[in-house]
Amino acid sequence: MTKSSNFLLKICLSSLVFAVSMVATTSASISAPEARASITKVAQGNPCAGKKNPCAGKKNPCAGKNSAQASVGGPLAKSLQGKPVIVDIYASWCPACKNIAPTLSQLKQEYAGKVSFIVLDVSNRSTTKQAEATAKKLGLSKFLTANKASTGTIAIVDPATGNILTSFRNNANKADYSSVLNTALAKK
Secondary structure, three states: OOHHHHHHHHHHHHHHHHHHHHHHHHOOOOOHHHHHHHHHHHHHHOOOOOOOOOOOOOOOOOOOEOOOOOEOOOOOOHHHOOOOEEEEEEOOOOHHHHHHHHHHHHHHHHOOOOOEEEEEEOOOHHHHHHHHHHHHHHOOHHHHHHHOOOOOEEEEEOOOOOEEEEEEEOOOOHHHHHHHHHHHHHHO
């Protein structure tokens, strides 16, 4: 067994011991067979139990469309009309935001003057308060309220209707954004 395998085994065993102790301390009335059944059930529900990392080498499962919300609540402010709007829920401490920053920078250069870019910074209380004021002014309050806990979320919005054309979380693939933007621009 390699050192890294041995280390991972120790971590797994420590986690199992912790889980058993948590079950025992939180449910003193539970019997030993019931505790074993609970632990077995938890282990069976874990896609990583007894396997190598199933996500290794695969595309980020969090990247992609998020169709939880189809509209920002209505048309956006008059100042945003006439161009598709990219809304970025950003935080300085967010790894997803750092991952997609180069893509957004490229999009800003490529679509300068053709697309409006709105950054709603929720890094701390002060920036969140500013973001809330900006969102209210632009007609994005509902969107910010629904997504402020989902930093790294980017939505492309039709300002005339407030419809979300697409929404991504931690997606650094520029082509995904360009496809939607080009379609929206072609309709104008």
